[in-house]
Amino acid sequence: MKRKTGQDRDITRKWRPATQAIRGGSARSEYGETSEALFLTSGYAYDCAEDAAARFSGDQQGMTYSRLQNPTVEMLEQRIALMEGAEACRSMATGMAAMTAALLCQLEIGDHVVASRALFGSCRWLTDTLLPKFGIKTTIIDGREFANWEAAIRPETKVFFFETPANPTMDIIDLKTVCGLAKSRAIVSVVDNAFATNVLQRPMEFGADVVAYSATKMMDGQGRVLAGAVCGNEEFINEVLLPFTRNTGPTLSAFNAWVVLKGLETLDLRIHRQSANALKIAEFLESRVARVNYPGLASHPQHALAMSQMDAAGPIMSLYLDGGRERAHGLLNALQLIDISNNIGDSRSLMTHPSSTTHYGLEEEARLEVGITEDMLRLNVGLEDSKDVMEDLHQALSSVGL
Numbered sequence: 001m002k003r004k005t006g007q008d009r010d011i012t013r014k015w016r017p018a019t020q021a022i023r024g025g026s027a028r029s030e031y032g033e034t035s036e037a038l039f040l041t042s043g044y045a046y047d048c049a050e051d052a053a054a055r056f057s058g059d060q061q062g063m064t065y066s067r068l069q070n071p072t073v074e075m076l077e078q079r080i081a082l083m084e085g086a087e088a089c090r091s092m093a094t095g096m097a098a099m100t101a102a103l104l105c106q107l108e109i110g111d112h113v114v115a116s117r118a119l120f121g122s123c124r125w126l127t128d129t130l131l132p133k134f135g136i137k138t139t140i141i142d143g144r145e146f147a148n149w150e151a152a153i154r155p156e157t158k159v160f161f162f163e164t165p166a167n168p169t170m171d172i173i174d175l176k177t178v179c180g181l182a183k184s185r186a187i188v189s190v191v192d193n194a195f196a197t198n199v200l201q202r203p204m205e206f207g208a209d210v211v212a213y214s215a216t217k218m219m220d221g222q223g224r225v226l227a228g229a230v231c232g233n234e235e236f237i238n239e240v241l242l243p244f245t246r247n248t249g250p251t252l253s254a255f256n257a258w259v260v261l262k263g264l265e266t267l268d269l270r271i272h273r274q275s276a277n278a279l280k281i282a283e284f285l286e287s288r289v290a291r292v293n294y295p296g297l298a299s300h301p302q303h304a305l306a307m308s309q310m311d312a313a314g315p316i317m318s319l320y321l322d323g324g325r326e327r328a329h330g331l332l333n334a335l336q337l338i339d340i341s342n343n344i345g346d347s348r349s350l351m352t353h354p355s356s357t358t359h360y361g362l363e364e365e366a367r368l369e370v371g372i373t374e375d376m377l378r379l380n381v382g383l384e385d386s387k388d389v390m391e392d393l394h395q396a397l398s399s400v401g402l
Ligand SMILES: *Cc1c(COP(=O)(O)O)cnc(C)c1O
Pocket: 094, 095, 096, 097, 099, 120, 123, 163, 167, 192, 194, 195, 213, 214, 215, 216, 217, 226, 227, 228, 344
């Protein structure tokens, strides 16, 4: 595996993110293929026993086993790190494997985590159920208020964990002040950046220490594979995260890594078009329903903050119909184009009822606290002609009397 002859690393590192998304991390085999090669191999053979020993001792560079290294997977990791502006990245089998590893690798009994309450359902399971089981205490706060972060800090606080925009209420967290507070108190900030991706928002530019992804969402972006990634500095990735993942094995398959590599090539195009479509649709919905949560709308209470840390508002919004589960389910059942599906970041428009699907596992009280009511729907706006999506919404809204 080699880079292009004469390619200067100092120059290639400086390429802008849209260029990195296509060329970052690419390494060619002896055949000179233009598209990245897919290495479906679990192991590697050595020329002699001494080479095998040297690989294991670290005296010789090279791969030993695909739980630990794979050429296709490494291309993806380097590409994501370059797009992120991070020193290093490790990919994972799923977004949840990424979140779990990013937290567990650095926490132990007696430690304390502060997390924002508006989190992806399974992330709330980590903070509310898994971590406490291992003697790691968690405090769940309304992360929109800076004072809540400050008030929750204890001497044993090790990690701040949050997502912005948050699923499904589209709450925004001020990256600069919250990550700055973490830094000033030697707390590691872990940001779940699945909704925006590094094309729309680069949390490290605002002081985040660790950025974690569900690459299943916008990065694949075409609803094909599950994948995850964790970005950080070299010390965190190589000395804290790597020992955990090498031995517990949440490794991304080479095939899925290859699919995400292909997805990244069009991420910049897709996410900007989906954001533009979503803004048009959010404006349309605002004239028809009780409320729309979309950070790109001037009516979003944190619109200015969102636009100060994001290039565009992304494909996802939520809306309230004013009429309970019956009306929400009625609208879903009337859809002709938009699929009823709980995935997001797909090139297809998808809609779900969070309280009975993605956030079903949360206690009702916790759901209501974050604004997940029975009449709330979440919409992922895809790449279809936005007029067709709007017409579908129009007829479905009309069918439930809106
Ligand atoms: C989907 C999602 C996850 C989990 O990712 P998987 O790839 O489904 O495991 C985590 N956080 C956020 C914000 C998500 O949207």
